[in-house]
Amino acid sequence: MTNRIVISDAVKHVGEVIAVCGWVYLRRDHGKLIFLSLRDRSGMLQIVVNASVSQNAYEATKDVRPEFVVKIEGIVKKRPENAIDKNSPVGSVELEAKNIEILAKAETLPFDMGGKDLNLELPTLLDHRTLTLRHPSVSFIFKVQAAISEGFRKTAQSLGCTEIFVPTIVSSATEGGADVFDLNYYIHKAYLAQSPQLYKQMLVPVFERVFTIAHAYRAEPSVTTKHLSEIVQMDCEFGFSDFQTLLDYAQLVGTQTLKYAQDQCGKEFNDFGIEKISFGEIKRLKLREAQEIIFKETGRDARKEKDLSPQDEIDICKWTLKNHKSDFVAITHFPTKSKPFYTHPDPENPEYSLSYDLLFRGAEIMSGSQRINDYQRLVSAIKDRGVDLKKFEMYLQAFKYGMPLEGGFSFGLERTTMKLLNLKNIREASLFPRDMERVDERFSH
16 A cells, blocks of 8 residues: 655655545546646645546546545656646646545535635635635635744744743733623633733743743724734743843844744745835834824824824834835834833833834734833832732732843734735634634624
8 A cells, every 4th residue: 555645745756656645626627637636734736637547546536526535646747848837846746646535525615716816705704714724825824824923932932031821711801901801710700811911920030031822812892804802912021121122122023033934935925926024124213203204294193192093003114114124113102001000101201101012014013011020119000000909919929029120022923914914804814713793603693
């Protein structure tokens, strides 16, 4: 019995008999000649089923249609020069089938999966998620997303961070806000975590530098193209780090993470026409400086707003790309009152905080700050927000017994994927998105 190889290795076996397994992607009939495109985890291979070569294989193929799972044995042959697919790593060869075994049948698909693009409305795309994820134009999104998370992990580790795994069932709202999911936890009340923030801070006195890739939940009563109820956050926290050092780390992690993903998925970027990242000078602008630039560039006056609007983010990114050849820009010093209680005020002007966002291609993909590390100041900050101190006893314990100057940041995995690949809706960047209207299936109204 011929052992299976993965499709990407077929080019190493020209003239040999091999076996491949996978899913039928396309079928083309030419009388006594049938062509199949077969995909597995490593790629796509053309299969030639010739009745004059193997009547058994030809007969077995008559009933085969897209998404049938098959095992095919045959001889690897070089394709004619004019038939080579230069866009495929295995485009120089094909498999002449000798035997075909149907491992699992598939019903007729509810829509055409054979084109380069999958032109479906978003509800249809998500209602048939297990099918649409199989299409190359969709599955590549999550190959890139995997590379983003791997790039983040590698970069964080290169900075000496220890990976931690934090809970998502918590005893209080992380930031004292209202947009939380509460749940019945036995006879007690608990919540789904809004972020891993408090836990990663508590681990600074243990490991000094930590990172985590964690799920977070926001019960925001809105439906937009940029928000989900469940997201994945990629977080770092650094002890003994001041504001400028934290900004350096944030920019390094952001650029190196995306550069890694772009390098790892170069073929997919080319196949799907994804624009390469511009790594120019990353400007650091205080919020009011950015708003002043936007006013001069567009005439739109938002100079007293406490944050950038979505249009502001687009405009300041256009400005930095035009003037500094960069897809990134850092915005700092947001009003202290608009930030969570743990955010450190700027000593030179406490009205503004030592906070920062990293914008990429017109949207914020990262947010962070230097934190208040002094126990008494942190207690006062919590009291000033009208939050019950008892809900933060374990958190405060870490500060009561020695917390160095520290801070960190958080990247949204889905938001980052969306902007890197120029997707129209963040739901396209989530394998199984959760929002006000959907948990796997759409809620009936």
